[in-house]
Amino acid sequence: MNLNYFVLLCFALVRGGSNARQTRNGEKVDIRRSIRPPAILRAGESVAPQPGWSHCVHNIRAGAFWGTISSRTLRNLRETQFQCTWMITAEASRKVVVAVQRLTYGSSASARCRTQFLEIIDSGKTQGKYCVRRHPTGDYVARGSVVRIDIQGESELARLIRDRRNPFVFIYKSVPRTIVSGFRSTTSRISGINTYTETPPTISSNTPGDRNKKNKNKKYGALTLSGIIAVIVCSALVVLIIIILLIK
Structure with missing residues (x-):
């Protein structure tokens, strides 16, 4: 069993998970996957006319x-x-x-x-x-x-x-x-999971004990599901390798 192979595999999994993180100065933002940009007005194009009715x-x-x-x-x-x-x-x-x-x-x-x-x-x-x-x-x-x-x-x-x-x-x-x-590529439901995350609260400089502290999430937001799975799989592989080496 090649230890280097597993190390590289773990690195790839974790790197893929971290790339799926939401980044923008510590704010949780929508991941730019499966998103079709909105159409915008071109030069010289007229805006859509106002409704031709007033009753509704x-x-x-x-x-x-x-x-x-x-x-x-x-x-x-x-x-x-x-x-x-x-x-x-x-x-x-x-x-x-x-x-x-x-x-x-x-x-x-x-x-x-x-x-x-x-x-x-x-x-x-x-x-x-x-x-x-x-x-x-x-x-x-x-x-x-x-x-x-x-x-x-x-x-x-x-x-x-x-x-x-x-x-x-x-x-x-x-x-x-x-x-x-x-x-988006999927349609939300009222009873479904909220896919639109809010901006996380920042630490108040007036909070006792937290004065002048920096937000530890300044660079990255939370891991996505793929990132969590990558960490779990990588940890399991490391434990398995250690057990095999001890048996040998």
């Missing part, structure tokens, strides 16, 4: 906990054409994240979400139109503290709402600005 425009404040928007609160709308807008705003120091939970309308293959859709608009730029045949890849973290959601549909959507089928549901919340903007 909602201004909502995003907090630290998930809020829910669905068609269940819109049963009094009887128009054959459905058009609604939600302007979701967070504190200036935070970003908005939205996660589409349900989309069951716009099933026409030829329409391709052109006439019946949920649209995400961020900083004046559309981030895509989505329907039952084309869902977002996962959560969308906005570039700033405001994001706009437009939902449009024809008689099919209006009928689903009248029949209380709840054809759309999405959730929203605010997250720290250190979270990287863009589309």
